[in-house]
Amino acid sequence: MCAKKGHHFCPNCGRSNPYHLASGRYRCRRCKSDFNLFSGRWLSSVRPPPVQWLWMIKLFVLEVSTNTAASELEISYPTALRAMDAIRGAIMDSSQVPKELEGEVEADESYFGGRRKGKRGRGAAGKVPVFGIIERKGRV
Template sequence: MNLSELAQYISDEEKAEQVLREIGVLKRYKTCPFCGESHIGRVRRFKFKCYRCNKEWGVRRGSILEGQKIPFTKFLMAIKLFELDTSVRESAKQLGLAYNTVYHLYQILRHAIIITEPDNGSFSGEIEMDESYFGGRRKGNRGRGAAGKVPVFGILERGGKVKVEVVGDVKGDTLLELAIKKVKRGSLIYTDRFRSYNGLVSYGFKHRRIDHGKKFANGKVYINGIEGFWSFAKERLMKYHGVDPMKFPLYLKELEFRYNHRDRDLFNDLLQVLVGYSLVACTE
């Protein structure tokens, strides 16, 4: 569904509310939250009522939308615009919402991705591993002196998913520990000639190295997959003109999510992520 199809589909608040309730972003009350009675009903536009204790509650109660004023239609449209990688400023303008309202929602989506996205299971088969540096202006030496840059370690299963993680350093022990956690023994791992990958074979992995300069001349021995991810990530992060280091993992995880869901209905997956987040964030 594209943007205008969605706008038609949720043409009014009732329809948008129905979508949110069916998906589970809004809570589906079967009993009264005060007394447990099941004889409850809808009264007025945005209230439920219990016919035993006579208490009423709002349709947003117990959801991530509780206490938020954003209309349901605009909430769904903002998620769609996030899916389309529209900036906060542009989305706010299109929807007639305050910048902070959209920013807050975008950040909820990113937190929800981190909290609910499962660890993708373990990787096997043909694997690519590589590290890369994000942020900072100066070019530093690999592994040392890369001032102001954040090292990120990436593992990619060919034809499958990617897993990226901010690391404190790119020493052999650090990278091998992550490799051992994520990749099945016996898998074939491709890396470049960086010394930190020296220990892979002793942990039961098959290991092939490529020379960066010669990677295309070497048959199957290339790491274009993970390098493709690095350029995808860097291109997107450029838009932000440098991300606050504290928030960087949040943006990185979003890119991992986008990459791993590249063949799926991202809008629907984002709504599912919000449902998972609601289960954690809303305790009632």
């Protein structure tokens, strides 16, 4: 949103303290451009109603797949995917976890699934690979 610490700012020139228009939009005092709180963001071009955003967050919390969420909300799959990615990005941006691993790291992989009897070789075909990385002195 075009707001820092509760104060609105122009997405074009960055100046704060725009004035409010009757249409619900804002106008910059310096460059005279009109904008709303979502101007300059991909959110401004997607435009699902806020009610759909709340439902999308609820479905995200319930771990519903993107395809199911798209059909439940009657929106396209790409729109639902971008919304789910935006929710994931917001969670990552607000978390205190560093984005890159530092120092010594440990990595391990394993394959899960049923055994195939009489199969030669390593037997990883048809199994689900699970891979994990953690910092040696980091928190889990």
